[in-house]
Amino acid sequence: MMEEQKQSIGLLVELDECKHLGLDYVSIHKQLRNSYRESCSIKRNLLTLIFLVLVFPPAFWGTLDISSRLFYLIRTDSKPSICWHATSNAEAIAMNCIYNHLAVKWLLRSFIDDEMDFDFENLGTEPDGTWLYFRRVDDPTQHPRHSYIRINAADIDTYSKESEDCYSILG
Missing domain, CATH: 1.20.5 (Single alpha-helices involved in coiled-coils or other helix-helix interfaces)
Known part of the structure; x- marks a missing residue:
C-alpha cells in the first residue's frame, strides 16, 4: 500500500x-x-x-x-390639371380655363394673379409700357440674327395659341 x-x-x-x-x-x-x-x-x-x-x-x-x-x-x-390636357383653344375655354398673357398658357382662374399681370403688361421697355415681341422665321437663307420679325403684343397670344415660337426681348 x-x-x-x-x-x-x-x-x-x-x-x-x-x-x-x-x-x-x-x-x-x-x-x-x-x-x-x-x-x-x-x-x-x-x-x-x-x-x-x-x-x-x-x-x-x-x-x-x-x-x-x-x-x-x-x-x-x-390635383387634376385639366387646362394642360386641352387639345384645342375651344376645349380649354369649355373647361373654364383662361388664357394668361404672362404665363402664355391656359390656366384655371385660381392660378392667375391679376395684379402681377397688370404690372407685367404695363412695365415694359417701350415708351407706352409694352414689351417687344418677336416671332422666329424659319428661313435658312437669312442670317440667324435676322430670323426674327417683330410682332404686335396683341398677336403674341395668337402665335402662342398656335404653338409657334415667340420671344420677348428685355431692352
Missing part, C-alpha cells in the same frame, strides 16, 4: 509542477474554448460588416425609391 501512496503523491507533485508551468488542463481547455469563440466572433463581425456594406445600402435606397414613387403617384392624382 505504501507503494501506491508514493505513486499518488508523485502524481500530485507532477500536477503541481504542471500548474506552475501553466499546463493546467482546465485552463488550457478554457483557452481553447475562448479562442474558438473569438474566431467565431471575428467571422460573425465580418459577416455583419459585409451585410452592412453590400446589402443594407441598396435595400435602403430601394425603400426610399418606392416611397418617393408612391408619394408622387398619390400627389399627382389628387
Whole structure:
C-alpha cells in the first residue's frame, strides 16, 4: 500500500509542477474554448460588416425609391390639371380655363394673379409700357440674327395659341 501512496503523491507533485508551468488542463481547455469563440466572433463581425456594406445600402435606397414613387403617384392624382390636357383653344375655354398673357398658357382662374399681370403688361421697355415681341422665321437663307420679325403684343397670344415660337426681348 505504501507503494501506491508514493505513486499518488508523485502524481500530485507532477500536477503541481504542471500548474506552475501553466499546463493546467482546465485552463488550457478554457483557452481553447475562448479562442474558438473569438474566431467565431471575428467571422460573425465580418459577416455583419459585409451585410452592412453590400446589402443594407441598396435595400435602403430601394425603400426610399418606392416611397418617393408612391408619394408622387398619390400627389399627382389628387390635383387634376385639366387646362394642360386641352387639345384645342375651344376645349380649354369649355373647361373654364383662361388664357394668361404672362404665363402664355391656359390656366384655371385660381392660378392667375391679376395684379402681377397688370404690372407685367404695363412695365415694359417701350415708351407706352409694352414689351417687344418677336416671332422666329424659319428661313435658312437669312442670317440667324435676322430670323426674327417683330410682332404686335396683341398677336403674341395668337402665335402662342398656335404653338409657334415667340420671344420677348428685355431692352
